[in-house]
Amino acid sequence: MSDGNKVAYITAGGTVVAALVAGYFVYPRNQPPEAIIDPAPDGSKVFTIVQGQTAQLTAIDSGDPEDSDSDLYFQWTSIDGETLFEGLGVKYRVLELSNLHPETHVIILNVTDEKGNGKMDSDKGTLVVTAGQSPEIRILNYPTSVEIPGSATFDASKSIDPQNLKLNFAWFVDGKVVGEHNPSLTYPNFIESKTYTVELVLTNSIGLHSSWKAEVVGKRPPRPVSITTRVLGGPLEIMRPGEVVTFSGEIITNGYPIKVIADRLEVDDARITSFQRISSDEEVTNGSNGRPGSNGTARGENGRSGQNGADGSAGTQGQSAGQIEIEVNEFSGNLEIFNVGTNGAHGGNGGNGGDGGDGARGTPSRSGLIDCSSGPGRGGTGGNGGNGGSGGPGGIGGNGGPISIKVDEKFNGLIEAQTIGGAAGAGGRPGAGGTGGAGGPEGETRGWCKSAARYGGSGQNGESGSVPLPSSSGVPGEISFNVKGQETSTRQGSARYSED
Known part of the structure; x- marks a missing residue:
């Protein structure tokens, strides 16, 4: 307290939070928060993912010199104003987006404090979603002929998806479904002396697919x-x-x-x-x-x-x-x-x-x-x-x-x-x-x-x-x-x- 001016200062943790002047409490002016979208690995605010992947944008470096994280309100929106994710507290510092189509998205982060009239700060980032790739079918050794009556096994377990998406397997013989979900097929009904067509359709979780066909000749002994x-x-x-x-x-x-x-x-x-x-x-x-x-x-x-x-x-x-x-x-x-x-x-x-x-x-x-x-x-x-x-x-x-x-x-x-x-x-x-x-x-x-x-x-x-x-x-x-x-x-x- 200063006796000459009759001013008393109130501090909290070394920070002046109010002053008592002539019998009145005087509070400092409310400072706005700082909205920061954490940069991509290359230091830019441009984020690139492949269709089918989940995008993650963070605001860890955002903050307010006066308020705690629990007092900040985070709002993520698209450029046209659509709210993507919002709420009060730490968990809203992270935005996750999935099932995006190939295009460029502008993402806006608004951070608002809860003090006084609610000061707000904004930041902007760009999310580029490139077209996804179809799954890659990898078939292990398979027969081109089968002694009839007989069976044959086809193994596609080494097939991959470039985006690491979930894969669905559908097997066909002469146009009829004979197996689903399983990466391998054992077909027991090679019974005629003719050429059979075996087909696999492999589809990932975003609908992109690849197909594979082979002809197998049924031969009599x-x-x-x-x-x-x-x-x-x-x-x-x-x-x-x-x-x-x-x-x-x-x-x-x-x-x-x-x-x-x-x-x-x-x-x-x-x-x-x-x-x-x-x-x-x-x-x-x-x-x-x-x-x-x-x-x-x-x-x-x-x-x-x-x-x-x-x-x-x-x-x-x-x-x-x-x-x-x-x-x-x-x-x-x-x-x-x-x-x-x-x-x-x-x-x-x-x-x-x-x-x-x-x-x-x-x-x-x-x-x-x-x-x-x-x-x-x-x-x-x-x-x-x-x-x-x-x-x-x-x-x-x-x-x-x-x-x-x-x-x-x-x-x-x-x-x-x-x-x-x-x-x-x-x-x-x-x-x-x-x-x-x-x-x-x-x-x-x-x-x-x-x-x-x-x-x-x-x-x-x-x-x-x-x-x-x-x-x-x-x-x-x-x-x-x-x-x-x-x-x-x-x-x-x-x-x-x-x-x-």
Whole structure:
């Protein structure tokens, strides 16, 4: 207390809270609180979160030099005045916001004291919510095929959410829900030989989702399919992917194609032959011989020409061999493939030309009483011989059939392949020309008439038929081996592949 001025000071904890002046209590003027939004780690008032995360803004550094925390009133609002959180006391220093959409929010903090007329201070911060990320599906090893009837397990337990949000698992098979909530699925109903579609839809707590699909083939257990000795009357196709095929004996293809697709081909010293005989069995048709010309009959009449021989027929073309195609994952054993074309048939021989007819005797002479009235007549000319027929061309040889061998994973054994064309058939022999007919003798002499040596001329011999042009042989087919990704091919007619 000051005696001179009659002023007494009242203190609390060293702070003057009132003064007694001339008998009156005088209080200091009320000081406003300080509103402070605690800064982000980078020192700014900009706070960034990812959609799905909870935002937390604090006002720990806010205060009032005169009041305790319990006397301060905290109000958090948005820029448009919407109250987010408010109340009196310490717990209202912390604002938590969740389920926010991706956008920028301006947050305002108002701090008011409770003394006097209630002084207020404000601070402002910015909350940036970026778009959330979809969950990441991580599937452990899963089967691509299942032996039916059977089951399979799919494990997605390693899946994550970038925001660490709660995840919901929904499993589907062929579009039907078969499991929920559990990160793994064991599906027991693979019962048909078909392709199943397995799907997982993974959704986080803010509705963002990812999906995963896989195809699983239901396969029947492998059962051996046996091929034994047979003669084909049509194409042979054995389509058994995923199964075992065994082959023993010999197949005669008769030129028909063979196609084998299987998981494994087991061969017991077997052979594939295109034809039982490569020589042609076709009968040769020779040209017919020409008929001989008729002799002259009337006195002095010429003989008629012989008929030409017919051409020999062309030989039948050889048969080509069909394609042999084998595609398997595994091969074992010894296989010989003789996939050749047959020979062309020989051409027919040309027919011989017919001989010409002989000329007739000339007219007799006429004798008078004292001399020859007319001498003997000239004999008829012989007919020409017919030309020989041309030989028929030989048939073209049949082509060798292509051979394609594809083994994807394992080869243990030997394959010998041959694919050559058949030989061309020989051309037919040309027919000989017919002999020309003899000329007729002169007529008889009588009385005073003497011989004049008037004989008819001989006919011309026919020409021989033409020699046919040579035919071509068949061409070899292509042989290709594709074993474990290594491919070779040739058109040289033969090839082999072996591996132990």
